[in-house]
Amino acid sequence: MISGVLFFNQKGENLIFRQFRNDCRPRLSDVFRIQVISNAQVRSPILTLGSTTFSHVKHENIYLVAVTKSNANAALVFEFLYRLITLGKSYFGKFDEEAVKNNFVLIYELLDEILDFGYPQNTETDTLKMYITTEGVKSERNVVEDSTKITMQATGALSWRRADVKYRKNEAFVDVIEDVNLLMSAGGTVLRADVSGQIVMRAYLSGTPECKFGLNDRLLLDGGEPQQGGNKTGSVGTAKTTTRAAAGSVTLEDCQFHQCVKLGKFDTDRIISFVPPDGEFELMRYRATENVNLPFRVHAIVNEIGKTKVEYQVAIRANYGTKLFATNVVVRVPTPLNTAGIQTRTSQGKAKYEPSENYIVWKIPRFTGQSEYVLSADATLTSMTNQKAWSRPPLNLSFSLLMFTSSGLLVRYLKVFEKSNYSSVKWVRYMTRAGSYEIRF
Structure with missing residues (x-):
């Protein structure tokens, strides 16, 4: 399925090259470097040249590339690449160029364990850490003790769980x-x-x-x-x-x-x-x-008075039950680019004009169910010689609501x-x- 796995840094240097089939040649690293890394116009994560397909993802400052020659399952290939990133994070903390250079021997060992002739195998971190560790080679006694566990994980049905898990409180x-x-x-x-x-x-x-x-x-x-x-x-x-x-x-x-x-x-x-x-x-x-079920209903009225003033009337109502309440409710009301000042009045919470974002930010820490709150605001605009019509972007709402x-x-x-x-x-x-x-x- 996967003919080879390659790691590159942002400069195009090949950090890892592991081939699993004979149709993956070292020259393919040069092809990917020229066609993808050096080509700023490439946006697709999949590149097919002749019978060779490069599927790649970028994480931190490295490229992870899977080379396939056959008509492989693209979704499975990308799932494997993202599982490989997760595995790298669990072993190295941060999976970047420095981690790859410092642990390339361990990465080759992991690749040999999770891929068999290009077919993805067990990528569960807990299982792999039973017999591949960052501290080095295990002692002979530990290998004997873990041999039964490894056999169970390799041949049994539960690759994602050990059998000896114990908790005092379940x-x-x-x-x-x-x-x-x-x-x-x-x-x-x-x-x-x-x-x-x-x-x-x-x-x-x-x-x-x-x-x-x-x-x-x-x-x-x-x-x-x-x-x-x-x-x-x-x-x-x-x-x-x-x-x-x-x-x-x-x-x-x-x-x-x-x-x-x-x-x-x-x-x-x-x-x-x-x-x-x-x-x-x-x-x-x-x-x-x-x-x-929409938790909030928002009704907004905006009137532009000439070219010097905009009036806002924003009402927000909670559609959930009275026993529930939302937290961290934030309403962002857009303003014209030539806004000079804002005067706000709220029935609940606090509203503040953020000039750098061109928004009136209305924050309500606690929003009880079936309640309705209103924001009124007046925006004063500066006159401009080449004033364009205001595009009126939509207002947006953020919140967290339990139960x-x-x-x-x-x-x-x-x-x-x-x-x-x-x-x-x-x-x-x-x-x-x-x-x-x-x-x-």
């Missing part, structure tokens, strides 16, 4: 984090509204527990089947479904699961069943474009099963944030 924390995006017209019509969500879990559970996760009342699939990442161990590709899943009255699209999720059970029982990695990981990623989801997604249950039958404590938290939340006026 806990699982689940965070449902959503970024809501909105573009509303001046007339109040929603032009675009969608939610980008993720379910992040922190599992501090002993042994190898099996967790079952339920969303809303039911979970259905419409269309094709979810697909597993295409590699031998499943350690690089994550489980993905390009179909649409409906959770009760909630419609989720582009669902993407962590590799630990058993997609067979998801298909038959509509239950997310998995053996979690130890610590923090992203269980699921999704999008929602239907029935989006609320714009998609309507709810965690119905989280069950933990382990052979020792220990009791565990589960915590669920919801967080909605502003992605691109813009209102035209």
Whole structure:
């Protein structure tokens, strides 16, 4: 699949060259240097010359390049490159040119371990650190003690988790984090509204527990089947479904699961069943474009009085329940470039004119549900000989809102099963944030 992996610095110097197949020649490093690094017009991360394809990503001050000759899975190649960056960070702290030069021997060792004849293998950091360390070669006794663990990781099903994990207190924390995006017209019509969500879990559970996760009342699939990442161990590709899943009255699209999720059970029982990695990981990623619950409604009136004055009237109302409250609510209202001064009045919070950004910044530390606050402002403009019409860019809103989801997604249950039958404590938290939340006026 991958014929070779190359590292370059910004000057085009080849730092790492590791070939896995005979069709990857050293002269290819010169081709990439000339065609990509020296060519400022190149913007695409994929360059195909004849039968050779260069897939590259830039991180810090280095280029990571995968060379392929066959019709390879491009998504899998880039997933591998980003996993390689994550692996480098975990070993070296900061993965840059200096780290590559100081640890090139270890990098070659890692490449030989995670790629077998160009096919991605196990890229899990915890597993690799069991027998590849930055301190040097392990003692013979440690090698014997770890041999059974290495064998299990190499031949078993759980490359992402060790079997000897132990905790005094068994806990699982689940965070449902959503970024809501909105573009509303001046007339109040929603032009675009969608939610980008993720379910992040922190599992501090002993042994190898099996967790079952339920969303809303039911979970259905419409269309094709979810697909597993295409590699031998499943350690690089994550489980993905390009179909649409409906959770009760909630419609989720582009669902993407962590590799630990058993997609067979998801298909038959509509239950997310998995053996979690130890610590923090992203269980699921999704999008929602239907029935989006907008946490805030903003109504803005802007009047231009001649060429010397602009009047603002901005009202913002919270659409969520009275028991909830948002924090760090910031409304940025754009002003003309020739603004000389601003006078503001607010019913809540503080407003300040930021000349360097051409914005009135209105900050409300705590916004209780079902409340409505108003900002009134007068902008004084300077006269200009060649004055252009004001483009009126949209105002934007940022906020954080706990225990609320714009998609309507709810965690119905989280069950933990382990052979020792220990009791565990589960915590669920919801967080909605502003992605691109813009209102035209």
